[in-house]
Structures are given as C-alpha cells and as structure tokens.
Amino acid sequence: xxxxxxxxxxxxxxxxxxxxxxxxxxxxxxxxxxxxxxxxxxxxxxxxxxxxxxxxxxxxxxxxxxxxxxxxxxxxxxxxxxxxxxxxxxxxxxxxxxxxxxxxxxxxxxxxxxxxxxxxxxxxxxxxxxxxxxxxxxxxxxxxxxxxxxxxxxxxxxxxxxxxxxxxxxxxxxxxxxxxxxxxxxxxxxxxxx
Amino acid sequence: xxxxxxxxxxxxxxxxxxxxxxxxxxxxxxxxxxxxxxxxxxxxxxxxxxxxxxxxxxxxxxxxxxxxxxxxxxxxxxxxxxxxxxxxxxxxxxxxxxxxxxxxxxxxxxxxxxxxxxxxxxxxxxxxxxxxxxxxxxxxxxxxxxxxxxxxxxxxxxxxxxxxxxxxxxxxxxxxxxxxxxxxxxxxxxxxxxxxxxxxxxxxxxxxxxxxxxxxxxxxxxxxxxxxxxxxxxxxxxxxxxxxxxxxxxxxxxxxxxxxxxxxxxxxxxxxxxxxxxxxxxxxxxxxxxxxxxxxxxxxxxxxxxxxxxxxxxxxxxxxxxxxxxxxxxxxxxxxxxxxxxxxxxxxxxxxxxxxxxxxxxxxxxxxxxx
Numbered sequence: 001x002x003x004x005x006x007x008x009x010x011x012x013x014x015x016x017x018x019x020x021x022x023x024x025x026x027x028x029x030x031x032x033x034x035x036x037x038x039x040x041x042x043x044x045x046x047x048x049x050x051x052x053x054x055x056x057x058x059x060x061x062x063x064x065x066x067x068x069x070x071x072x073x074x075x076x077x078x079x080x081x082x083x084x085x086x087x088x089x090x091x092x093x094x095x096x097x098x099x100x101x102x103x104x105x106x107x108x109x110x111x112x113x114x115x116x117x118x119x120x121x122x123x124x125x126x127x128x129x130x131x132x133x134x135x136x137x138x139x140x141x142x143x144x145x146x147x148x149x150x151x152x153x154x155x156x157x158x159x160x161x162x163x164x165x166x167x168x169x170x171x172x173x174x175x176x177x178x179x180x181x182x183x184x185x186x187x188x189x190x191x192x193x194x
Numbered sequence: 195x196x197x198x199x200x201x202x203x204x205x206x207x208x209x210x211x212x213x214x215x216x217x218x219x220x221x222x223x224x225x226x227x228x229x230x231x232x233x234x235x236x237x238x239x240x241x242x243x244x245x246x247x248x249x250x251x252x253x254x255x256x257x258x259x260x261x262x263x264x265x266x267x268x269x270x271x272x273x274x275x276x277x278x279x280x281x282x283x284x285x286x287x288x289x290x291x292x293x294x295x296x297x298x299x300x301x302x303x304x305x306x307x308x309x310x311x312x313x314x315x316x317x318x319x320x321x322x323x324x325x326x327x328x329x330x331x332x333x334x335x336x337x338x339x340x341x342x343x344x345x346x347x348x349x350x351x352x353x354x355x356x357x358x359x360x361x362x363x364x365x366x367x368x369x370x371x372x373x374x375x376x377x378x379x380x381x382x383x384x385x386x387x388x389x390x391x392x393x394x395x396x397x398x399x400x401x402x403x404x405x406x407x408x409x410x411x412x413x414x415x416x417x418x419x420x421x422x423x424x425x426x427x428x429x430x431x432x433x434x435x436x437x438x439x440x441x442x443x444x445x446x447x448x449x450x451x452x453x454x455x456x457x458x459x460x461x462x463x464x465x466x467x468x469x470x471x472x473x474x475x476x477x478x479x480x481x482x483x484x485x486x487x488x489x490x491x492x493x494x495x496x497x498x499x500x501x502x503x504x505x506x507x508x509x510x511x512x513x514x515x516x517x518x519x520x521x522x523x524x525x526x527x528x529x530x531x532x533x534x535x536x537x538x539x540x541x542x543x544x545x546x547x548x549x550x551x552x553x554x555x556x557x558x559x560x561x562x563x564x565x
Contacts, residue, residue: 004289007285007288007289008282008285008289010341010342011281011282011284011285011300011342012278012281012282013341014281014337014338014341014342015277015278015280015281015303017334017337018277018307018310018334018337018338019274019277019278021330021334022270022274022310022311022314025311025314026270026314026317029314029318029320056316056319056321139321141320141321141323142319142320144319144320144321145319146316146317146319177318177319178318178319191318191319
C-alpha cells in the first residue's frame, strides 16, 4: 500500500511545484506593475507586413533602435559574441512626457547611478555589431500586445495613422512590463494587476 | 501485440496467488516482462495518447484564442485545476490498473503546464524569449517524468528539448548553430529514460542528435568533422551492438532496434556530407560509403532484425533516386527517368524478395519477428 500512496503524493507534489512556479511568475509580474517606476514610450509601427501575427500585435518603440553613440567606448564589446547580450538603457523624460534614451551599457547599468527622473531599463541586443553599425536593435520583452482573436487588424491600421503611447512599469532589476496603452489622450487599455 | 505483456503479467499474478511462485520471483518476472516489452504498444495506448494529444491541443488553442468573455483569472484557475487534476487523477487511474489512461492524463497535465506559461505571457504581454518558455515547459515535464516514473512524459520532455534546440537555432536572423547546452540536456534525459524505462525517448534523443549535427554543420559549413564523427560513432555503435550485445543492451538500452538506429545515424552523418558535396566531384565518395554502409548492415544484422532490413531497403531505394537526380538528372528527359526508375524498382523488388526468401528459409531468428 505504501507504493500506492507514494504515487499519489508524487503526483500532487509535481502539481504543486508546477503551479507554484506559475504563481511565482504571476506574482513577479504583478509586483513590477504595482511598484515599478513608470515610463512613457512612443509606439512606432513595425514593418506592416510583419505587424500582425495571429493574436498579437508586434510593436516597436522610440527606444528600440539605439544610436551607437549612446554606448560610450563600448564598440569593441558590442562586437563580441552574437546577439542576445544584456544591455541597460538609461531613459529620461522629455518635455512631452515621452522617455528617451540618454545612455546605454552592456551587462551593467550606466555610470553614474540614475538621477531623479531617470530610469534604467533592461533589454537584449538583437545582433552583433560590425564596423559599419550605426544603430543597435534592442528588445525589452514588451514588443507584443495580445488582443482578442480578430481584433488585431483594427489596431494595426490605426497604428499607422496616429501616434500611440505605451505606459510601461520598470521593476527594480530593470525588467519592463506593459501597463497601459494610450491613443493620444484616450487610454485604450490598462493592465489590472492579475 | 502488447497483450502478450499484459497476459504474462496476469499469469504471473495467478501463479503467485496459486502459490506456484513467491512474491520476489513474481516481482522480478513482472519487471523483466515490462523491460522487454518496451517496443510494443497496444491499440488502447495509442488511442489514449491520441486523445491526450487532442485534449492538449484544445487547451493550447483555447489559450491562443484569448477569449475575452471569460475572465482571465478564471482561465488561469481552470488550467491550474487541470494540472492538479491531471497529475493526481492520472496517478489514481494508474493505481486502479488503467495504465494508458493514467499516462494520458499526465500528458494532458503537462500540456496544461505549458499552456499556463503561454497564458501568463499573454496576460502580461511578455514577448521575446519563446525558446526559454519551451525550455521551462520541458524542464517541468522532465521533473514530472522523473517523479512519476513515466515513459510518455519522458518522450514528451525529449520532444520539447528538441523544439527548444530548433528555436534557439533559428532565433537569430542568421542560422546560429544549435545550442551546445542541448547536449547536456540530452545526456540528462538519456539517463532519465533508464529510470522511466522509455525506449522511445532514447530513440527520439538519438534522432534529435542527428538533427543537432546537421544544424551544426549547416550553420558553419567549414569542416566535415561533426558529420564524420557522427558516422564513425554510429559505426562503432553498430559494432558494439554486434560484438557485445549484452553490454550494449545494458548500457545503451536501445533494444532490438539498435542496428537500425546505428544505420540511421551512419546515413545521417554521411548524408550531410553528400548534401554538401552535391555538385562536386567528391560527391562519389560519401555515396559509395553510404551504399557500403547499407549493404554491410544488411549482411551483418539483416538476418536478425526486420526493422533494420526494411529501413535498409528504403534507404537503398532513396539513394538510387538521389543518385539519379544528382548524376543524370540533367542529361535525360522525364520519360527516361520513369523508365529507369521502373527498371531499378523492379530490380530492387527482385533482390529484396530473394533476400527475404533466403532469410525465411534460414528459419526464424531471435527477435526476427518482433520488429
């Protein structure tokens, strides 16, 4: 009979471990939404052919392509390895409320530490540098906006006509999380915690 | 087919109850039957697994549809309930003797775990690392396989590891080459497959390895070291299985399909070289090697393994066509191809039937019928 109880216990333990992992995923995201620093980014349309794939809209931001000059003396470092290296991008609000990149660094936060009104966001490069590289593409994990089945086309066509903004929460480790989606002054969508 | 194992197990239980054998003997006999019946799958198991695959697809598509009328916390809760119910319910089904249904429930639970990761990514609009999400899904599945000692979950983890390898390879804008950590993952899963007694998982791992070598070669194309090493290792595997069958069985656990698997690895390695040299004069060397490998495998092990025989015939026919397209395709017109193909297929059919008759005349060999 011990073997029988063992199997049920093992099955329950597996379920608890997997569900526990999923709950921690949710909790981590909710924590960023609750207490992360807020930044506002300008949404830029992507190549229209790639814009819509299935049930999400692909987005780019005003910080998705960084001029090489933002990386002080890091050109050699950028040429190392392949894409996918961690970068920290320092953002600062402009007069219109949209945050813009002011500095960037591989692997760690730019020096000196972020001043009042500045936020460091974590991302990953998409490709290796070469001598002729002028812009570095960076992904922050906020490049998708999921919509109910069939509603993507509408947003897609609007995106090409008007300027949209995204309010993003940044966690203490620099992770970015979509908070709300704005069409001019109207809020299209706000992220509840859960 | 599988009813053999079930029947023997019933008989063992009956003998034990009748006092013909003691508990220890009954236990070791059952274990032996289980170990050696690995390759056989019953119709009921197939149906249960297909049902599990359909349920899993339904769950994943349900998440993808992002149905608004149903609050998302309820969707998360529903998936959590499937995870808990699938694992615990599967364990209960297994204990009541319904093996296939229990394994199927576990597969559904593991799929619900993956669907939950996708759903959470959807809720929080997370983008980027899909490969990592698949890796986590595979790790969770492997954990479940180890804890529940489940063969089908092990095979599922192997497939997810393969998907992870493919996604990592193609995630960049260029072909980056497969991730080396996959080799460590594969070794760990191979070890796990002994604990979970999954012959299928081991064969799937070896097939993924061939894919790994091919991706590694085509990402770089500078040296034939990897494909040639694969072909050499496969030849060694074949020799090991032939000269030391007992040790090979114990250490590698590939069952009666070992020679066929070794030939597949050999042809995969040589085939990469062939594909690379297609328009060059050097093409003839790997081609000769491939034919030599097929014939050698057929002569050495063809008698004992029907799986190997049919695989070798298929590979032989494929190579004939391949050779024709490469060598003569530019010279002859379509009619000529059909004429030649017809002639070669007749010749092939004649040779195969003669070979099969000779084997039949030599009498049924060990394992010859169980492929």
